[in-house]
Amino acid sequence: MLIFWAYGMVIAFMGLIMSRRLSPLVALILVPTAIGILAGFGSGLGEMMVQGVGKLAPTGVMLLFAILYFAVMIDAGLFAPFVERLVALVHGDPVKVVMGSAALALLVSLDGDGSTTYMITTAAMLPLYRALGMRPIVLACVTMLSSGVMNILPWGGPTARAASALAIDVGDVFVPMVPVMAAGVAWTMFAAYRLGLAERKRLQAAPSAALTTFNQSRLGGPDGIPESVEALTYGRPDRLWINAALTATLLTALIAAVLPLPVLFMLAYAIAVMINYPAIEQQKALLERHAGNALSVVGLIFAAGVFTGILSGTKMVDAMANSVVSLVPEALGPYLAIVTGILSVPFTFFISNDAFYFGVLPILAKAGETYGITAAEIARASLIGQPVHLLSPLVPSTFLLVGLCGVDFGEHQRFTLRWALLSALVLMSAGLLLLVIPVMGRS
Numbered sequence: 001m002l003i004f005w006a007y008g009m010v011i012a013f014m015g016l017i018m019s020r021r022l023s024p025l026v027a028l029i030l031v032p033t034a035i036g037i038l039a040g041f042g043s044g045l046g047e048m049m050v051q052g053v054g055k056l057a058p059t060g061v062m063l064l065f066a067i068l069y070f071a072v073m074i075d076a077g078l079f080a081p082f083v084e085r086l087v088a089l090v091h092g093d094p095v096k097v098v099m100g101s102a103a104l105a106l107l108v109s110l111d112g113d114g115s116t117t118y119m120i121t122t123a124a125m126l127p128l129y130r131a132l133g134m135r136p137i138v139l140a141c142v143t144m145l146s147s148g149v150m151n152i153l154p155w156g157g158p159t160a161r162a163a164s165a166l167a168i169d170v171g172d173v174f175v176p177m178v179p180v181m182a183a184g185v186a187w188t189m190f191a192a193y194r195l196g197l198a199e200r201k202r203l204q205a206a207p208s209a210a211l212t213t214f215n216q217s218r219l220g221g222p223d224g225i226p227e228s229v230e231a232l233t234y235g236r237p238d239r240l241w242i243n244a245a246l247t248a249t250l251l252t253a254l255i256a257a258v259l260p261l262p263v264l265f266m267l268a269y270a271i272a273v274m275i276n277y278p279a280i281e282q283q284k285a286l287l288e289r290h291a292g293n294a295l296s297v298v299g300l301i302f303a304a305g306v307f308t309g310i311l312s313g314t315k316m317v318d319a320m321a322n323s324v325v326s327l328v329p330e331a332l333g334p335y336l337a338i339v340t341g342i343l344s345v346p347f348t349f350f351i352s353n354d355a356f357y358f359g360v361l362p363i364l365a366k367a368g369e370t371y372g373i374t375a376a377e378i379a380r381a382s383l384i385g386q387p388v389h390l391l392s393p394l395v396p397s398t399f400l401l402v403g404l405c406g407v408d409f410g411e412h413q414r415f416t417l418r419w420a421l422l423s424a425l426v427l428m429s430a431g432l433l434l435l436v437i438p439v440m441g442r443s
Contacts, residue, residue: 001039028393048313056301060396062262068294073123076236076243077240095199098134098139109153118401119404136406140416149188150181152383161353167375176434318355320350333370336371341384343385345385361379388424390420393409
């Protein structure tokens with residue numbers, strides 16, 4: 001019965017949010033609660049919910065102050081010179097803008113932290129998208145595709161989890177995957193090119209015209225058109241270098257893990273707001289200006305805590321894992337590496353990375369040994385689903401990305417899912433062609 005309720009919860013949740021019958025916030029709270037009561041866990045649901053919310057509380061605090069910090073930096077104009085320079089390079093061409101977004105996200109993703117990638121890429125590129133009339137959902141898509149490929153880095157999480165769960169050296173998992181990642185990077189840039197072409201066609205305007213419009217409305221055109229009201233009200237061009245130094249210090253501290261991430265963003269926000277908007281009235285206006293965006297993201301984080309708390313506390317997640325593994329036919333045993341790659345797509349979407357890598361992967365690896373498939377090969381195959389994993393409502397940074405871009409979560413899923421699945425297919429194909437993932441066992 002646990003299996004029935006587990007799949008029922010996941011199917012109901014995804015169906016409701018993708019059909020827009022419920023918002024993600026409401027569905028994350030009500031669906032697991034209703035299923036938990038129907039499954040007979042009513043008396044323990046409260047404790048499960050609190051535990052789930054408690055585990056995600058630091059993430060919620062971090063995202064709240066991260067959003068506010070970068071809101072201060074954007075309003076103050078920290079990224080304006082970068083955007084102006086980028087405009088000069090891309091000449092208002094949507095293809096170059098989208099490909100530049102993907103390249104920036106790939107570069108920033110080297111630090112292995114999806115939240116940082118989303119915040120920096122969005123803060124730098126979103127003003128340009130808005131100025132040129134491009135859809136922010138395209139920015140969200142290419143940023144997530146880039147992060148999905150780079151998430152394979154050892155310090156990104158999944159690779160380290162896979163190596164730890166199977167007690168093998170992380171280098172045995174990651175090093176052979178480098179050319180596979182290169183194929184993923186090439187695919188990401190191609191996808192960005194295709195999305196850019198679609199934007200260029202949609203806008204139905206010459207790049208030079210878009211650039212002129214941007215220059216006149218944002219930077220002051222040849223006719224002396226003034227800057228936007230927002231730039232005049234909130235802009236702090238005289239504090240550009242102070243803000244740049246503060247942001248560089250923050251990013252360095254994040255990478256070096258000087259303090260916990262929530263603490264770093266809280267301190268950075270407090271310093272940034274005092275430097276740029278010292279008056280209490282200005283600070284109140286800033287909070288009111290960005291409260292909706294911050295609240296929507298943080299609310300989803302805590303709601304996701306309810307979902308994961310009930311899914312884990314009722315042991316439904318364990319039932320799902322065991323059921324899928326037991327359904328693998330014996331005839332597919334020699335092809336277990338491919339099966340693992342395929343299973344990693346839905347598994348890492350519907351359950352957490354921890355649940356998959358520490359709960360499911362060891363079972364698959366043990367079965368693979370019977371057919372001469374090494375643990376390292378199974379571990380590599382298990383990374384294939386990462387581009388799709390980032391679309392999961394159980395990934396906190398996903399809510400940060402859609403919140404910063406101002407797009408609907410369900411719409412982002414529908415728009416990006418096809419591209420994410422193709423990314424996973426490219427990674428799998430490259431792994432098989434390069435013999436990093438074996439087609440079949442050796443016995």
